[in-house]
Amino acid sequence: MTEQQNLDPAGTSSGAAKKGGINRRDLVRSAGLAGLAGLVVGGAGGYFVAPRGSAGGTGGSTGAGGTLKVGIVAPITGPYSGDGQEMVRGAELAIADINAAGGVLGQQVELVTADIADQAPENFVQAAERLVSRENCVAVSGGYTTTTSVEYDIYAQAGVPMFHTNTLQANTDYVVDNGITNIFQACPTEIWYASGFIQLMQEWIESGVWTPSSNTAAVISSNDSYSISIATVLQEGIRELGWDITLYEEVSVPYADWGPQLAKIRNDPPGLIFITDYLAGDLAAFANQFASAPTNSLLYQQYGPSVPEYLELAGDSANGVVWSTTIGTLPDQIGKSFRQRYLDEYGSEAGLSQSGAQYDILRLWAQAASRAGDANDFARVCDSVRNSTFRGVVGTYNFEQTELTAIPYPDAVNDPSLGMPHLTYQIQNGEQVLISPAPYTTGNFQLPSWVS
Template identity: 30%
Template sequence: MEFDDRTGAQYIVAFREVTQYARALLELDRERIVFHLADHQSRWHRVEISRHAALLGRRVATVQMTLVSPPFNLTVRELDILTLVAIGLSNENIALRLDISKRTIQKHVENLFGKMQLWSRAALASYAIQQGICRLPTPGGVHNLGLGLTEIEEAAASLREPGLERQEPSRPRPTSVRPLIIGLPFAESGRGKADSIEMLNGATLAVAEINARGGISGRPLCLEPVAFESGDPTSTAAAYRDLIEKEVDGITAGYACYSEQVHDAVGEAGIPYLHAATMHHAVERVRDSRARLGNIFQTCASDVNYGLGLARFVHHLHAAKHWCAQKRRLAILKPFWAGLDIGLAHLETELGRRGWQIDIVDVALERSNCWQEAVRKLHQLDSSLIMLASYFVEDSVAFQRAFLDNPLRAIVYDIYGPSVPQFQSELGDHAEGVVWATTSGLYSDPIAESFRERYRRSFNADPGSSQASLAYDRVHLLVGAWLRAAHPRLFKEVSYELRTSISRGLNGSYFLGSQGQVGLAFPDDTSDQSISQAHLIFQVQNGRNTIIGPAPYATGSIRTPPWCA
């Protein structure tokens, strides 16, 4: 299609920026420029603007626009990146300018090498400039680059359009701003589903409150929830792969999705990742591979701390001359969960000094009557203290039902599971008297009470005693690091801010600067409450989770469970 008359002129004038570039060419005393642009219908044009001899004393430039197929079958995004490579920007600077990940830029540059059969950035840049395979306007803006085609663009921006001198300046059009995205994998089915609701609600409330205050430096924040099936490694890995491909700016997660495969994939992507797997094994891998996994942070203390907490609990029982301590028989129920280590070695050392016998009872969850079998075994052992080594509320509910059908005089000590509201909503009065612990729990202070009230207004329900507030805190930890770093997509800077800063949240204080990048527990890991989260011990009393330790966080003391009365 070719027009060299008024029709052609009208066609070109419709591209306002092209006429401005032609005027700029004359102002800059340039002879010729060649570039590509795409119109609103995504049609590609090769544009050539040339200076000609003065005509009747006037400077003249001619414009030739040709509809073309994309050279080398490039995509528009690849043309953007080729243009910025030609300007001389690094992958990191291109990623910041286009607000996408450095990993994606690397992939596009590799595609350019393959499509153009040029094998260096210098060769790409030279060929693109010589052949005019660059895009105007400059992707991401000019920002005083002062190089090549951008010089034309800067000059064009400074020119007034003919006939507009007397017009009022137009208002700038609002530009759409890409939100900052937090990926959130959650268990849609299987064990952990109920707790995922807590996690989603806590994160959703944090995001809503941040956006109500104007977002992050004017940018909105949004969640990208991705479902997986708890206990299915393939489903879990697919959820994380999805988030990585969507180029989220950060990931927060609970405990039901840990695997080495997942952590390796996130480590390779470099995306800041805050999780609550509560596994010493995960912490050790980060400690031993900081160069590879330095973007991964466990926001609460590890599973081994539960042994420390139980030993401390037993110490207090002895000090109070409690009936449970007289028999000195501990049974640990262990449903299988890969990698879980509750600190058995420490328990055996500490309680062994006091003459306690520790019995391990494995629970085969695939058997329909597994909990009834476990209770019969407890009677044979005549245990006075029973620890259920499972994070899942589904296990806590199932065991408590089986236990109350055939109880014995013993304290039931769960880890984490009863923090989920489902524990009391399903058991009702049968939850009364259960003792349980968590390495990250919601305090009973004014900050926590304010959160509880806002949560009730938002979801018409009370939050649990751990995960909702922990998810809320994780969002704020990530946002704080973004604000302190130069840019949210500078992942190494964001990770540096996460490991070097101290933040006070709903569940205590977060300091993730240890070698394994894991939250500290008070008083297990440190006596400094300003950098740690209290390892809280609760008991269900009068239908509420009451903190019974440690001081100074306790709001009550242990009571004899109703099945022992």
């Protein structure tokens, strides 16, 4: 395994074409989400004036045959540490592969981690400042960013290629509105969770696979802009189909006692329960408490079941739950090989999202840097990223030129070779069964045991 340094939040060292012409910016704004994350947006063209990696500048290299530092920002401690562990492990495997193949243009790559713990905005800012300024990283990746993109200016002014899988439309909007050219959102944004599920739900209804007990939905969100965005698009979309919302509530995470919400659901059972809280422990607690007296409702939980601890906590209560992720390791030969490698290396199963994503991102960067001819020429590296299509263990990275954001398949593009698969799973007999989209599916949707 490659040498690794760790940074605490303060940086202390311890070692394409779209269906029907849909535009995601129009979609999110038509749903009434403009300004949801409290963004303060400046004029375009304000960045990349004198990036550290421009001609004549210095980057994180010690010269030919030396070491290149890449950073990863992850919640290594705190309530999101299960996801953070996945991120770091995926990055470690990528660095090992890159170095085993000779590094990047003859230079070995070193991973530097920065812990953002409870995701406080100041932790992201401190991590960015240290990775860029003190560690002189030539690229930075991470699973999460702030909802307000407050740390983006640091990366933009330095010009360092930065990749993330925060899945937030507001982050994409910030990059576009500020003319930033070096920050890539390596997954489709969160609005596709709701719109993609609605498309899938309609297919089940039209085929007769599922007949809702009523055209009603209970929607529960955590009180952050990401979760609220998904919940809002879902409500707008199903109302257009003639559905009613019988319950909408926001909770503060972590959240363990779902008694008040379940009492309301049991008093007026909906056809669909749609939860956009993404913390694995919260969702497992809901599944366990719901299972004690389930209603005739399809249960959807967003993203959290991708984290291995979810199945450990929920047990048999997870069977029948439907969930999805806009970025996840595929069950094809490429994905299976990665998961086996992860198991061999760490002695535990890989989660279905972040480990594969971070593994892909750093290899994508290494390929782009090699093609650019100099990992320190950030502008050329970013151009290489924008003009390339990369097939990884989670699918195809094809960045939309104007938004620097991955394109979802099949939600926005029909060709799986051009888009990132929006994966929908159902837990069946304790196993994760991919039920959408083809050609990646491993099984079919089944009515949960409690649904008639």
